[in-house]
Amino acid sequence: MNHNLLQQTLGNIACELPGATRIFHAHKLDFCCGGQLSLSEAAARRGIDAEAIADELQALGALKAEAVDWRTAPDAELISHILERYHARHRLQLPELIRLAQRVEQVHGDRDDCPAGLTDLLRYMQQELESHMLKEEHILFPALLDGMGLQATAPISVMRMEHEQHGAALQRLFELTQQITPPANACNTWRALYSGLDEFVRDLMQHIHLENNVLFSNALNPTRQSL
Template sequence: MTPDLQTKLGELVLERPETMRYFEGLGLDYCCGGHRSLGEACASAGLQTEAVLAGLATLEDPAAGTPSLQAWTQATLAALIGHIVPTHHDYLRRELPRLKGLLDKVQAAHGPRHPELERVGEIFAALYADLLPHLMKEEQILFPFIIRMERGEMGGACFGSVQSPIRVMEVEHEAVGVLLAELRQLTWAYTTPADGCATFRALYLGLEELERDLHLHITLENQILHPRARALEAALQA
């Protein structure tokens, strides 16, 4: 794909996964904002479109055999869900408590010299509080319904249509995206201060990896799972 200003961010990421880190460095939201065109996203972020297009042209192609996100558009929805849960949900359940421990130590040691850490802590607490119930709702409500629907089993859900829980999940994804954007800004793109200790560096590296994983996680759901589930329901009801 040769990108232009009308190409959607989500389409670029699905076709070329190497664009994810490039967009993250520019502060472009390709997961919750994957429906926006490149031109629209650049205008919103105050970026020069010519420079962004030139940067895209310099990205190296992935190594041979590197899986593309596009492959998930062909897999079964059950297989995609079977990837999301152990890869991304289980990661969050492991990583959030670990990062909380690091954050507590960093705030205690560096808080007086780095007042921004107070807001970093508030954002992290909001992510923690929002994400764990979100995972449970997906695993107990949305994902089982999608799997049953793929088997041809319709009905039996209190919400009537798959559109309803998807809308809720995507609103919650948007909220996470806003928090991540503020976190990146507050931490100067996860740059450890000059006086930061090894724990400080480990915290910011962990937060950056958390952002990267959440972006990919949300992309898989917003750009692939949800549209395919909507289309499947429409086909079954036709």
């Protein structure tokens, strides 16, 4: 089974195995924007042991039946889930993260390990993500709900391109925060910031995964019946 897992794409594994995204996140493997890479390829790029990760994933197999398989869910149900679980959540997360980051930079700006520039990066991400979500809410999602999946190739391509930009911003976030690892002597505000960042990153990656690897793939699949 490990050989099979090694050759599967991260996106497919994330769809097949509940809990796989947690393992990918722990190993800093990009299953959303980089979901087209096989586990073997992605691990090689990170310089980590693909076999060991495959062993972790194999242990998840027994849990498969316990989670929703969004690939077979009606489009309306998946879109509703994305809107409620991710769009609404991001709009709550980012203002508080920006406030905390600004506080950390103001108080600890003289330290070498201070994430200088994080506030500006989060403001940029908030602006770009809000624009992106509004396009989905007012243009793409209504089109998909009207059964226009194959006619939505162009806007889907734009959304995927913007997802790549979100992925690049996440990489910059990791660089500024030492992989979201607070210093040993970090204050409570600093620790709260990084805890919130970790949750935000997990949510955003899962959000992009559900769109790229499930919703958009379903929409562009000519053999799939409209649900």
